[in-house]
Amino acid sequence: MHHSSASNRDAKRKSIEMLDRVGIPQPDQRINDFPHQFSGGMRQRAMIAMGLINDPSLLIADEPTTALDVTVQAQILDLLRELQREFNSAVIIITHDLGVIAEMADDVLVMYAGRCVEYGTAKEILTHPEMPYTWGLLSSVPDVTASTDARLIPIPGTPPSLLNPPTGCAFHPRCAHREKVPGDLCFTELPELSAAKGNAAHVKRCHLPDPDAIYRADVLPEIAPDLVKDNR
Numbered sequence: 001m002h003h004s005s006a007s008n009r010d011a012k013r014k015s016i017e018m019l020d021r022v023g024i025p026q027p028d029q030r031i032n033d034f035p036h037q038f039s040g041g042m043r044q045r046a047m048i049a050m051g052l053i054n055d056p057s058l059l060i061a062d063e064p065t066t067a068l069d070v071t072v073q074a075q076i077l078d079l080l081r082e083l084q085r086e087f088n089s090a091v092i093i094i095t096h097d098l099g100v101i102a103e104m105a106d107d108v109l110v111m112y113a114g115r116c117v118e119y120g121t122a123k124e125i126l127t128h129p130e131m132p133y134t135w136g137l138l139s140s141v142p143d144v145t146a147s148t149d150a151r152l153i154p155i156p157g158t159p160p161s162l163l164n165p166p167t168g169c170a171f172h173p174r175c176a177h178r179e180k181v182p183g184d185l186c187f188t189e190l191p192e193l194s195a196a197k198g199n200a201a202h203v204k205r206c207h208l209p210d211p212d213a214i215y216r217a218d219v220l221p222e223i224a225p226d227l228v229k230d231n232r
């Protein structure tokens, strides 16, 4: 009602329609329920209904599938995709889940310590990533086809404090590839965003002189094949 001239009655009618549209059963009764009376998936559907009710040109979905089991996760992603087409809204999905990105995104912006560290089309980022933090994210995705004694490869350390960020590249305390950069650039100089090899639409923030060679030799074998199937 704050964003439109809808009356009380119109707002309620539209809310019931939206709950129905996002798949809440008996929406005319459920509209009176409290959040704790909904399951996690239904709460997420209600949030999507709230986000879309005033026809926004941009919907920001912050971790829309966190804490949902995989079946409900897939339903929520299907719903987001369907509604995106129907409402013609752009959608920004904020997520740590590269599986979600592989399924949903056209473009990907990878952030670390409050800065963009890599940006490009989803295909480019998933098949030719050029930044060690992106490599770490991709390597730490579980691979269902791996043997049962295969261990996950986590990114070592913890995210830095933004009150006292590291000097140079903010990722350097956790980066396994910093020794491949000549001199002490990683420790002293913040890399600028620069075009990745042969593709001006793909940018990365890293001092490595030939990231593609390191990626193919050292990183690609660690990544779940489903994520990067076009590149093997």
Ligand code: SF4
Binding pocket: 131, 132, 133, 169, 170, 171, 172, 173, 175, 176, 177, 178, 181, 186, 191, 205, 206, 207, 208
């Ligand atoms: S700039 Fe250096 S520390 Fe930062 S990601 Fe690249 S190699 Fe690693």
